[in-house]
Structure formats: C-alpha cells, structure tokens
Amino acid sequence: MTYTIKEVSEITGLSIYTLRFYDKKGLLPFVARNDSGYREFTEGDLNLIHTICCLKDTGMKIDKIREYIDDVMQGTSSINHRVFLLNEHKKAVLDEMDRIQQNLAEIDYKLNMYESPDATKKVSEELAYAINEKQVNQLANPYPANK
Incomplete structure (x- = not known):
C-alpha cells in the first residue's frame, strides 16, 4: 500500500510543508516518486518518518538526522x-x-x-x-x- 503526501500529513500530524522541507533537506531520500513525479510513501517510509520525528522532537539537529538517514540508506x-x-x-x-x-x-x-x-x-x-x-x-x- 502507498500513501500520498496528504495522507502522510494526516497520519503523522506533520504538515505537507514540513514533509517537503524534510525532503529538500535530504531527510527523505527513501521516498519514491511515481511516473507523474508525485511522492509515494510506504509503511517502511512511515516508520522512518516516525524515527525522524522522534529524533527531531528530542532535539537532534537536522544535519545529524540527515547523517543518520544517510547511514540508513x-x-x-x-x-x-x-x-x-x-x-x-x-x-x-x-x-x-x-x-x-x-x-x-x-x-x-x-x-x-x-x-x-x-x-x-x-x-x-x-x-x-x-x-x-x-x-x-x-x-x-x-x-x-x-x-
């Protein structure tokens, strides 16, 4: 099953703007795009977004989160x-x-x-x-x- 950015926003409580910001900052390299160029999120992507939120909510800086995500990749x-x-x-x-x-x-x-x-x-x-x-x-x- 895949999710649109709007659905992910509703599931996670993150705004679409925040999700796009995270993508631009290199935190979502695991998110695929369909033939039309739209992001398509999977359950695994949601799990990683949950981890990103946990790290962010506990004060980890964006560059350190990106370093962690780079390691995941x-x-x-x-x-x-x-x-x-x-x-x-x-x-x-x-x-x-x-x-x-x-x-x-x-x-x-x-x-x-x-x-x-x-x-x-x-x-x-x-x-x-x-x-x-x-x-x-x-x-x-x-x-x-x-x-």
Whole structure:
C-alpha cells in the first residue's frame, strides 16, 4: 500500500510543508516518486518518518538526522556509526532530562511554598531576605511595593 503526501500529513500530524522541507533537506531520500513525479510513501517510509520525528522532537539537529538517514540508506555497513550517533544523542537527551528534572523540582518547591497555609509568611520572609541583601550590598531596592 502507498500513501500520498496528504495522507502522510494526516497520519503523522506533520504538515505537507514540513514533509517537503524534510525532503529538500535530504531527510527523505527513501521516498519514491511515481511516473507523474508525485511522492509515494510506504509503511517502511512511515516508520522512518516516525524515527525522524522522534529524533527531531528530542532535539537532534537536522544535519545529524540527515547523517543518520544517510547511514540508513547505506545498509548494514553503517550500523556501528548509527549506534554511535544514537548513543551520542541519547546522552544529550538524558542530560536535558536531568536539567528539566532540576527545573521541575524548583517549580514544585515554589508551588509548595505558595500553596502552604503560611504562604504569606514564607513569601514575606523571602522578600525581606532579598531586600536586606540589596541593602547590605548598597544596591537599589528593585521591589517597588516594599521601598
């Protein structure tokens, strides 16, 4: 079974413009064209597009995705390089997840403070500390409601 670019757009959620952009950037060399020049996608093509979306969604740059797809097009001779690329990307994704986890912990800390029964007291103490720190360092007080 084959799919048109419109059907692939509907299946993947990617716009036709994005699919054409990916094609121009060399990410879809596996997609065949029919006698009329229209792209015809197969299930295997959809699987590779899914991988491209996964890599893109996790922050891999277009040139690295193209490098991965070039490896795919080479067949089994490029397996080791694919492993290298994916391990490198996995490390970057894990590092980003750690950074996001740390930021989430800060958000949770603030939410817990603001939702606590003594939120007003805690916020007032935090503000007083910040204002005092400015005064000790002879800096202007940037908190207009507390001058």
